[in-house]
Amino acid sequence: MTRQIHPLLIAGTVLVFMFLVGPLIIVLGAALSDTTYLTFPPQGLSLRWFENIFQIDAFRRTILTSLQIALLSTTIALIIGIPAAYALNRYRIQLPGWLSTLFVLPVLVPELVLGFSLLKNLAVQFNSPIYIALLFGHALLVLPYVVRVIGASLASFDFSIEEAAISLGSPPLKTFFTILLPNVRSGVIAAFILAFITSVNDVSISIFLTGPGLSTLPIQLLAHMEQFFDPTVASVSVLLMILTVAVMAIVERTLGLTFLAK
Amino acid sequence: MKRFAGWTLASPATVLVVVFLVLPVLATIVTTFTTPDGPFATYAAFFASSFRRTVLFRTIQISLVTTVIALVVGFLTAYVVSRAPGWLKSILIIAAVFPLLTGVVVRSFAWLIILGKNGILNSTLLNLGLIGEPLTMLYTQGAVIVAMVYLFVPLMILTLVGVLESIPDDLIQASASLGAKPIATFMQVTLPLAVPGLIVGAVLVFTGSFTSYATPQLLGGEQVMMMGTLMYQQAMVTFDWVAASTIAAVMVVITIAIVLLMTRVARRLNPMVT
Numbered sequence: 001m002t003r004q005i006h007p008l009l010i011a012g013t014v015l016v017f018m019f020l021v022g023p024l025i026i027v028l029g030a031a032l033s034d035t036t037y038l039t040f041p042p043q044g045l046s047l048r049w050f051e052n053i054f055q056i057d058a059f060r061r062t063i064l065t066s067l068q069i070a071l072l073s074t075t076i077a078l079i080i081g082i083p084a085a086y087a088l089n090r091y092r093i094q095l096p097g098w099l100s101t102l103f104v105l106p107v108l109v110p111e112l113v114l115g116f117s118l119l120k121n122l123a124v125q126f127n128s129p130i131y132i133a134l135l136f137g138h139a140l141l142v143l144p145y146v147v148r149v150i151g152a153s154l155a156s157f158d159f160s161i162e163e164a165a166i167s168l169g170s171p172p173l174k175t176f177f178t179i180l181l182p183n184v185r186s187g188v189i190a191a192f193i194l195a196f197i198t199s200v201n202d203v204s205i206s207i208f209l210t211g212p213g214l215s216t217l218p219i220q221l222l223a224h225m226e227q228f229f230d231p232t233v234a235s236v237s238v239l240l241m242i243l244t245v246a247v248m249a250i251v252e253r254t255l256g257l258t259f260l261a262k
Numbered sequence: 263m264k265r266f267a268g269w270t271l272a273s274p275a276t277v278l279v280v281v282f283l284v285l286p287v288l289a290t291i292v293t294t295f296t297t298p299d300g301p302f303a304t305y306a307a308f309f310a311s312s313f314r315r316t317v318l319f320r321t322i323q324i325s326l327v328t329t330v331i332a333l334v335v336g337f338l339t340a341y342v343v344s345r346a347p348g349w350l351k352s353i354l355i356i357a358a359v360f361p362l363l364t365g366v367v368v369r370s371f372a373w374l375i376i377l378g379k380n381g382i383l384n385s386t387l388l389n390l391g392l393i394g395e396p397l398t399m400l401y402t403q404g405a406v407i408v409a410m411v412y413l414f415v416p417l418m419i420l421t422l423v424g425v426l427e428s429i430p431d432d433l434i435q436a437s438a439s440l441g442a443k444p445i446a447t448f449m450q451v452t453l454p455l456a457v458p459g460l461i462v463g464a465v466l467v468f469t470g471s472f473t474s475y476a477t478p479q480l481l482g483g484e485q486v487m488m489m490g491t492l493m494y495q496q497a498m499v500t501f502d503w504v505a506a507s508t509i510a511a512v513m514v515v516i517t518i519a520i521v522l523l524m525t526r527v528a529r530r531l532n533p534m535v536t
Contacts, residue, residue, distance in 0.1 A: 005345055006444075013342040016335055017354065020361050020416060023372035026382060030375055037380075076278075084275035091268030099272060102279050109287055110473035110517055112490050113510040116497055117286035120507070125289075136282045143275065201365030203476045207494060218367045222476065225371065234375070237368040244363045248356065 024241065031234035049235040059236065062220040069216060070199035073138035074146075077195055078188065081146030086180070088147070089154040103147045106140045111204035114140065119208040134209040134216075141205055142195035149194065153187025186254040193247045200243065291511045297504060304508040314492070318512070321488040324403060324478075325471035328410040332467045333460060335411070336418025341452070343419060344426035355423065358416040366413065370480045373409040374400070377481070401483040409477045414467040421466065425459025426452070454531075461528040469517045489513055 034046035053059045081103075088100050106114070118133040157180070165175045181188070206216045215223070217236070225233055295301040308314050343354045361369060376382050377399040384396040399405055429452060437447040475490040482488065487495070489509060497506035 005342055009338060009342055013339050013354075016339045016415065017357050019412070021357055023369070023376060023412065024361060024364065026375055027368065027372045080274035080278055083271035087268040087271035091264055091271075094265040095268045095272065099276070102284075103275060105279060105283055108518060108521060109283060110469070110490075110510075110513045112473055112475055112493060113287060113290070113514055114283060116493065116506060116510055117290040118282065119497075120503060121286040121289045122282070136278070140278065140283050143278065147275070197363055201363075201367070203366055204473070204490070207475060208497070218365055218476075221367050221371070222479070225374070225480065233371055237364075237371055240368050241364055244360060247363060248359060 027234050027237045028241070030231055031238040033231050033234075036230060049231040050239075052232050053236055053239070056232065058215070058220055058224075059217070059232075062215050062217045065215065066200050066217040069135060069138055070196045073135055073199050074142055074192055074195040076135070076139040077142045077146045078192060081143050081191075082150055082188070085147045085150040085154055089151060089157075090159060104144055107144050111141065111202070112208070115205035115208035118205070123209070130209055130211065130214055134206060134214070137205040137209055138199045138202065141202060142198050145195045145198065146191045149191040150184055150187045153184040157183050189254045190251055193250055197244065197247050201240070287510075287514065290507045291514065294504065294507045294511050304504055305512075308505070308508050308512070314509075317487050317489060317492045320403070320486070321472055321490075324406055324410065324486075324488065325468050327407055328414060328471045329464050329467045331407070331411045332414045332418045333464055336415050336463060337422055337456070337460065339415070340419045340422035340426055344423050355420070358419045361412075362416040362420070366474075366476045367480075369413055370409050370477045373405065373412065373481055377405050377408075400481060401485045403482070403486050405481040406478050406486050406488075409481050410471050410474070413474075413477060414470060417466055417470075418463045421463040422456065422459050425456050425462075429455045457531045458528045461524050461531070465521055465524045468520055472520075473513055473517060 029042050031049055032045050032047070033042035034044040034048060035042075053063075084103060087095065088103075115137060118137050119130075122128045123130050123133045161183075162175055162179050165179050166172065170178070201218060202216070203218045203222070206219050207222075210216055210219045217240075221233055221236055294304050297303050343351060343358075346354060374381075378384070379396050379398070379400070381399070383399065384393075387393045388396065433451055433455070434447055437451045438444075442450065473490055474488065475494060478486055478488040478491045479494075482491070489512070493506050493509040493513070496502045496509060
């Protein structure tokens with residue numbers, strides 16, 4: 001792999017990566033500023049805007065709601081997505097082809113349309129609590145990740161090991177927990193955190209399914225930005241970036257980040 | 263028996279998708295055809311309004327421009343990344359994944375700080391004496407496009423690195439040993455083999471831009487309304503749910519049409535498939 005790459009192409013690549021990382025560094029700088037307005041480079045360094053997040057009731061509340069929704073929706077998606085991914089791999093021939101397309105639908109249908117439809121036809125029409133609509137909206141949003149990532153780990157699983165266990169008298173559920181699950185563990189972890197972070201960051205579904213009394217962090221951020229233009233938003237953004245770093249560290253340890261380029 | 267087991271395991275997920283996605287979305291689309299004024303009245307109203315037509319064409323235009331820029335930038339970058347030595351490649355992939363996992367709101371907000379009236383770009387230009395007074399950069403089509411490109415370039419890079427890496431090195435060496443110059447090899451071997459990846463990337467970027475909400479809302483405002491922001495406004499500000507449903511239906515149809523069309527084109531253009 002020692003072919004020449006044109007120096008202009010390398011220079012261009014350097015610029016692209018500066019373009020990708022630069023704006024996030026600017027947000028970090030703005031969050032650390034001790035001025036009451038947004039500025040970069042920061043005039044003086046302080047962590048006061050981080051303290052401010054936890055003093056604003058709306059942020060405290062929405063951070064908790066976001067974490068709760070992300071945790072619950074990801075758990076729902078895993079509980080129903082793992083059997084589905086298993087069925088699609090194990091019984092491929094017995095199941096119709098459109099079934100796997102069905103599980104990609106949440107990617108195909110615009111999120112805004114899904115959010116609006118859940119509001120209109122679930123929350124309003126059937127008077128279901130908005131929380132339920134938000135929760136299941138998020139579960140649907142992350143389901144394709146679960147089915148795809150776990151499906152990918154199952155693709156390299158040798159099902160004859162499982163059959164051997166069953167033929168030796170292991171009950172199906174025990175086989176699942178002692179044979180199958182340990183083999184796809186890294187897939188499950190990766191699916192969990194990708195789904196979790198997708199849910200935490202979602203705007204397009206949540207924008208229709210939140211309102212007074214129930215809101216998620218990104219929606220609260222949007223609302224805050226419309227009224228104030230202070231570094232609080234920058235510091236919340238930095239918190240979200242810290243979450244991203246944590247997630248990347250876990251993905252790196254379980255699967256390796258290059259997995260994401262596949 | 264096996265069929266039964268497969269269905270049993272797949273049924274909870276199937277039920278979830280049908281109950282919480284297929285039925286609600288279908289119901290939304292159906293209501294657009296069952297208005298008192300006849301089946302296509304809402305669509306006639308949509309296309310009769312010059313404002314809504316403008317929004318539709320603007321959305322298509324912004325999404326197309328974003329897609330083309332992201333394709334060019336993403337492809338050239340992915341080419342360099344895929345040829346980088348191992349350690350550097352890992353660092354570059356991390357640098358592309360990090361923005362991707364950082365939410366849309368945070369990434370759009372970054373451009374709000376940069377492009378604002380008192381933003382970094384304006385204050386830098388003022389300090390350098392290049393401009394006399396701050397430029398209006400926010401709430402323009404340009405601001406939305408820059409932020410959208412920023413949003414989607416990492417996705418394009420990651421999609422294409424995988425594709426470019428899977429191109430057998432032998433082919434490129436063969437081309438070179440037959441006397442092709444690097445540019446000719448690139449144009450005649452690498453580029454055609456990357457077509458399926460380019461199409462997947464283009465579909466992701468186009469549909470993503472076409473249905474976006476947060477970025478046009480923050481950086482475009484009322485001035486650069488797009489389909490997503492218009493739909494939200496119709497639904498939650500003016501409470502015209504029929505109009506919002508119509509926009510939703512138009513978005514679904516265009517998104518699915520693009521995906522189907524491009525998958526077909528990809529199949530036809532892919533030289534590896536005969």
